[in-house]
Amino acid sequence: MNRKHWLVAPIVCIFAAAQPTASCWGPEGHRVVAQIAWDHLTPAAKSQVSDLLAGEAEPSLPGVANWADEVRSEARESAPWHFVNFEPGNCHYTTALCPDGKCVVDAIQRFSSTLADKSASRDSRVAALKYVTHFVGDVHQPLHAGWRDDKGGNTFQVRFDGRGSNLHHIWDSGLIDDIDRDWQRLAARLSQRDPLPGALSRAAPAAWAEESCAVVSSPGFYPADREVGADYVQQWRGTVEDRLTIAGQRLAAVLNRALP
Numbered sequence: 001m002n003r004k005h006w007l008v009a010p011i012v013c014i015f016a017a018a019q020p021t022a023s024c025w026g027p028e029g030h031r032v033v034a035q036i037a038w039d040h041l042t043p044a045a046k047s048q049v050s051d052l053l054a055g056e057a058e059p060s061l062p063g064v065a066n067w068a069d070e071v072r073s074e075a076r077e078s079a080p081w082h083f084v085n086f087e088p089g090n091c092h093y094t095t096a097l098c099p100d101g102k103c104v105v106d107a108i109q110r111f112s113s114t115l116a117d118k119s120a121s122r123d124s125r126v127a128a129l130k131y132v133t134h135f136v137g138d139v140h141q142p143l144h145a146g147w148r149d150d151k152g153g154n155t156f157q158v159r160f161d162g163r164g165s166n167l168h169h170i171w172d173s174g175l176i177d178d179i180d181r182d183w184q185r186l187a188a189r190l191s192q193r194d195p196l197p198g199a200l201s202r203a204a205p206a207a208w209a210e211e212s213c214a215v216v217s218s219p220g221f222y223p224a225d226r227e228v229g230a231d232y233v234q235q236w237r238g239t240v241e242d243r244l245t246i247a248g249q250r251l252a253a254v255l256n257r258a259l260p
Contacts, residue, residue, distance in 0.1 A: 026173030027066050028183040029244060033137040034061035035187035036248020041255060048259040052126050061133055062187075068134035081107035081131070082138050084209050085148035091213035093206040104139045108132060108205040108254070116258035132254060139205055140247035142221070142239075143168045145212035153216075160228040170228050175240045178233050190245045199246045200253060208250065215239060 038061045041049065053059040072078050080102035084093070098106050114120050114128035138144045146152040146168075153167035160174050180186040202208065215221065223232055 026176055027069075028181075028186075029141070029172065029176050030065035030069075030134060030137045031062040031183045032176075032187040032190065032244050033140070033247045033251060034065035034133050035184070036191045036245060037061055037133070037136075037251035037255065039187075039191040040249055040252035042260075045252075045256045045259040049129065049255065052122070052129050062183075064130045065133050065137065067130040078131075081135065083144040083152055084139075085152065086145060086209075086213050088147045088149050089217070091210050091217060093210050093213075104135050104144060105205045105209055108135050108139065111135070112254055112258055115255075129255075132258075133251060136205075136208075136251040136254060137247050139208045140212060140243045140250075141171060142212040142215040142243065143171050145209040146216045156222065156226075158223060158226045158228050165228075167222065167228075171240075174228070175233060175236060176244075179237060179240060186244075187248075190241060191248065193245050195249055196242060196246055200249060203250075203253065212243070215243070 038046070038049075049061060050059070053061075053064060056064055058064065068078065068082070072082075082104055084097055084103040084105055086093075086097065093105065097103060101107075101110065111128040111131040115125055115132060117125070120128075143153040150156045151168075153171065154169075156167040158165055158167050158170060160170050165174070176186075180189075202211075220232075220235060
């Protein structure tokens with residue numbers, strides 16, 4: 001796919017009570033995003049991240065990148081923070097899509113502010129860092145900003161590798177696994193890439209959600225025969241790599257601003 005699609009304008013894991021649970025980007029994808037971000041942090045931001053994560057079981061950005069998924073069964077109010085659902089055919093973000101701030105766009109903004117607030121408690125800032133790390137990854141997974149009517153692809157059934165699945169799960173993990181099952185190797189390769197043209201100038205999470213929605217609305221995103229085969233994987237491989245890369249670069253920019 002031509003890279004221009006991820007910048008098309010207008011330009012979660014649990015999407016609704018009846019929606020099946022999915023791992024956003026999959027654990028490997030979130031680790032890739034976090035490692036790319038770490039590689040692009042300023043020395044000052046790296047020092048503050050290391051300080052905040054001291055004492056964690058795995059005290060690194062990749063080590064906490066999946067924490068928001070791990071605690072969601074306890075922090076059930078956080079479920080809507082992983083995604084935003086657009087009305088079918090319309091990728092224009094409005095606050096009406098985020099009632100009471102319960103969507104990934106508002107969550108990124110809210111927790112970024114908490115992280116930057118030196119007067120906030122340490123525990124609050126640690127949680128904010130872990131949420132921001134995860135949610136910036138989420139908003140760049142196209143189906144975390146997909147259509148409301150199929151719950152971000154969760155109800156769109158497909159076949160992949162001879163087994164039944166849904167399109168959301170394929171984008172979370174299946175396509176990444178096909179690219180490279182070694183997340184550290186994939187992160188190292190993508191981290192060397194230059195920023196995509198115009199990407200870092202789009203600093204608003206709402207714009208990132210619109211980009212993801214634009215990918216979902218691109219021709220061929222939904223396989224007509226519901227078979228996810230080699231042709232589909234090849235068509236969308238570049239988009240997956242682009243979204244992982246720019247998620248990591250943008251996460252670094254968020255953390256560099258919050259931790260100057």
